[in-house]
Amino acid sequence: MGTGIKPKHQRLVLLVIALVALVGAGLLAAWALRNQANYFYLPSEIVAEAPAPDEAVRLGGMVEMGSINTAEDGVTVRFIVGDGDARVPVSFTGIVPALFVEGSGVVAEGSLAADGTFIATNLLAKHDENYMPRELEGMTTEEVRAEIEATLE
């Protein structure tokens, strides 16, 4: 036994070593999960590595401005999801969530058809990290422009 090492300090050193190892293991596991633990794929990932036609996947990105088209039947909507690099056309039949608007985030569950259209069976609106009242004050230029465009339509 080393002289002068108090048991208290020995316990502290041992515990710190154990904690560092534990946190390291946790970080490694999280790093290994970085692809598997994604809730959805980005359009650029779908375009680069197209899933099989019957494979159920989730596609997440921004609804492009001016891309939402409602079909003649009134319940089918077509729109384009982009992430700045790639764009994927999406078709969905059903009731869209209240926060589903152009220029906002969306997660579509479904599969990629042979023609490159994503056939969604379910839509989830993704909210961003901004919280602001309805007044224009405090909005960024893009948001103010979007607000004005929405009023003009």
Place this chain on the structure above:
Amino acid sequence: MHGFANPARFLRLAKWLTPLLLVVGIVLTVGSLLWGYTGAPPDRLMGDSVKILFIHVPAAWLGMGGWTAIAIASLVELVWRHPLAAIAARAAAVPGAVFAFVCLATGSIWGRPTWGTWWVWDGRLTSMLVLLFLYLGYIALSSALAREGSSSRIAAIFGLVGAVNIPIINRSVVWWNSLHQPPSLTMGNSAIDPVYLYPLLGATLGLSLLFGGIVLMRMRTILADMQAEARLRRKAMQAAEGL
């Protein structure tokens, strides 16, 4: 810190600090929530459901803060053998679990109108649910150990190991694509408009004081339980000697 190693000195301090924390905490929480619910306008997209923020966000922070407190108390218990550390860890578990549950419940209620779903298995929601399960496991383990009168060292190790989940919850929305939005509040930056931010911070401070008051209250209860048990044991031994 060693000044408070003496339970008698701790009890003298806790006796007046407990009601002070509880009263100030309740007044501040109720005031901030009233301010937020009557004063703040509807959000541009979410409408009035934005106001669940004032409960959801403090509950999430305190759910994670509760486990951080358990981990620190467990470290102090294992290294310095501080007599009050194990009691503090046990006392923080139930309020921490309640806040984790409130965070999940309010988030689910907010998610239905906003996202269009009650629940998804994304990184943030799943890791927060794991935290609630860790709390339940910790409560079961530490109370079983206390009932049997065994050492709480196993619970302390559980408390430290479980702390791995805290940075995972915090980073889950940054590391992985998730349905839950990325953090709105980062160091010195806020994406939350001041009309929502100030009631939110007020409610967070109020609920934190309330949390502290509840932990002190539970610590006093546990200490009183231990004293009562020791007295009963002494009496039983005296009775046995008298036979």
